[in-house]
Amino acid sequence: MTNRPPSDPESSQKTALGFDEFIGIFVAFTTIGGILFWSFSRKDNGLNFNGVLSPFPTPSSSVQPNNLPSPSPTPQFEPNQDSNFNTLPSSPNVDVVEPSITPAPLDPVTPSPRLPFSKVAPIESTRTQEPVSLAKSFESSIKSSPLPLVSPAEQKSTIPPPIAFNDVSTDFWAGRFINVLSSRGIIKGFPDYSFRPNQPVNRAEFAAILQQAFEKEGIDSTISFKDVSTNSWATPAINEAIRSGFLKGYPNKIFKPEQKISRVQVLVALVSGLNLKEPAAPSQVLSIYKDAQDIPKYATGKIATATANGLVINYPNPKVFAPNKEATRAEVAAMVHQALVQTGRVDRISSENIVQLPE
Template sequence: MTNRPPSEPESSQRTALGFDEFIAIMVAFATIGAILFWSFSRRDSSWNLNGLLSPSSTPSRSVQPNQVLPFPTGKVEPNAAPKNVLPSSPPEAVVEPKTPELPNNSATSSGAVLPSAQVIPSQSPQTPVSSSTGLESSITLSALPLVTPAKQKSIIPPPIAFNDVPNNFWGRRFIDVLSSRGILQGFPDYSFRPNQPVNRAEFAVILQKAFEQEPSKTAIAFQDVPAKFWATSAIDQAISAGFLKGYPKKTFNPQQNITRVQVLVALVSGLNLKAPTSPNQILSVYKDAKDIPTYATSKIAAATANSLVVNYPNPQILAPNKVATRAEVAAMIHQALVKRGKLERISSQNIVRRRSLSPKLSPTPKQNLKGNLSTGG
C-alpha cells in the first residue's frame, strides 16, 4: 500500500448560538415587527411623515395636486386606498424628506408648509379592499350631475270641472279662479249650481275662505245661531272683520238669502273703501239707480269706482234688490280679491269700470255723465 497524505479533517459542526447572539436576533426581529406594525397602522394617513420631522423642518419644494412623491424605499403600500380625496377628511400635505442638494426657495425660508391634495397610489386589481373603503370610493368616484334650477311650477291646482258650468258661461272664469284656490266648492254630484241663491251663512263661509280672516276673539251670541252651527266660526269672523252685521235683538238670520246690494255693501265695508265725493254722478251709469236703497248709495258708488260691480246680462242694470246667485257672488268676490292685490284682473264685458275724465274734455252740465264709466276689461 502506498502512503497517501492524510485526509483533511472534517469540518466541525457549527457552534451553538450564544446567549448574546440570541438576544440580538430577537431584538432585530422585534424592531422589524414594530416598523411593519407602525407602517400598516399609518396607511390611512397616506404615510404622512410630518410627525417625523421637527417643527422647524420645511419641505424642499411645493407639492402639486395629483402628484405622487417617491418614498425613500421606492415601495408601494399593498393595501393602499384608491386614488381619491375623501370629502370628509381635510387635505394634508405630503412632505418629501429634505435633501441637502436641493436649494431652498422663499416658501421654505418662511417655514410655512403649503397644504396640497392628498394623493394615494392607485390600487392593484388583486389587492382586497375593505367594504367601508369600497363604499366610500364608490360614493366619491360617482359623478354627480349638475342640477339646474328649473322654473318653479305653480302650486295652484287646476279648477274644478263642474258639469253645469259650460265654457261659454259668463262667469266661468271667475268660478274657475276661485274653485282652483278652494274658495268656492261644488256639490257631491260635481255641480256648481251657478244660479242658486246664497244665504247669509254661506256668504260668511265664502268670506272666511277668501280673505283668510283671523279667528274672532269677541263673538256675538246671536239667538238664531247655535253654538254648534256649521257656520258659527265663519259668522263670528265676518262680523269681527267688518264685512257683515247683525240685526236687532241679537239676530243674524243665517238662512236669509243675501241680495246683490248687501254683497257689495259687505265687500266695501270689509275692504274699508272710501266713498267717492260725487256718488250720484257715478251711480248715474245704472238705469235702475233709483232702486238702490238710501243707506247703500255711497257704498255702491265706492264699489262701482273700485270695479267690484259685475252685472249680467246688461252692465247698466244693477238689480240691487235681486237675490245674489252663486255665480254673481263668485264674480264680486273675485273683484274684491283683485282690489286687495291677491288675484290678477280678468277681462270681462260685465265688469263696470270707471273711466277717468280728461281735463280738456270735461263734460258740460248738459253732457251725459254716463261717459264717466265704462264696461269691459
C-alpha cells in the same frame, strides 16, 4: 496420489457463502436500513417511497418551492380549479409547505388535515369586501367632487287647475271667475260635481266664502247670536266675518243665517270689509244705472264705492243693477273675484259685464 471421487455438482450449491457474498448482503441490508431510518426521521414520520422507488417524480406538495417555477399570483385564485391534483394520484403523506402564495388545496375527497383554514379565509373575505369598498370609494368620490352640485330651485306655490263643474260651460258668462276661485279653494261645488251657478246664496254660505277668500285680522270678539247654534257648521265663518268687518247682525242679536242675501248686501259687505274710499259724488256715479232709484238709501255710498272700484258685475245688462235681487252663486263668485283684484291676490279679467265708469 489418492483417487478422490468426483465432486457432486448439486452439493456444491449448498456450501456456505463466501466472504464476498457475505459482504454484499451486509451492504444491501445496511442500505435498506439507512433508507428506513431516513424515512422515519422526517417531520411527519410517514413512509414515502415514491421518490426513491419510482423512476419518475410524482407531483406532491413535499417538493420544495425552490425546485418549482414560481407561479404568478392572481387575485381571483379559486380552489380546485384547473388543478392537476384531481387527475394524478395524491400521496397519502404530504408535507405542508408554506410558499409565498396561498397553495391550492388537495383533492376534496382526501383533504389534507394539516392545511390551515386561515390560508383560505383571506380570499373569501377579500371577495366579499370588494363591493363594499367600491361603493365607499364611489360615495367618497361624489362627496369630494370639485364640481358644484346643483341646488334645487326654491319651491314656488302652484295653483291647481279649476274644478270641472258639469253645469258650468266654457262660454258661461261667469265661468272664468268661477274657475279662478275654485282653483284656490275659495268656492266649492256639490258632491255631484255641479256648481249650481243660478242657485241663491244665504248669509251663512256667504260668510263661509268670505272666510276662505280673505285673511284679515279683526277684533277678537264673538257675538252669540240667538239664531246661530254654537255647534253649527257656519259658526266659525260667521264669527270671522263679524270680526273682520264684512258682515253685521241684526238688532237683538239676530243674524238670520238662512236668509238669502241680496246683491246690494253682497257689495256693501265687500266694500265694508276692504274699507274702500267713497267717491266724492256718489249720486253722479250711480246715475249710470237705469234702476238707481231702487238702491236703498243706506247703501248708496257703498254701491257708488263698489262701482268706482270695479266690484259691480251686472248680467245680462251692465246698466241694470237689480239691487234687491237675490244674489246667485255665479254673481257672488264674480263680485268676490273683483274684490280680490283690489287686494292684488288675483289678476284682472276682461269682461263686458263689469261696470265701468265713463272717462
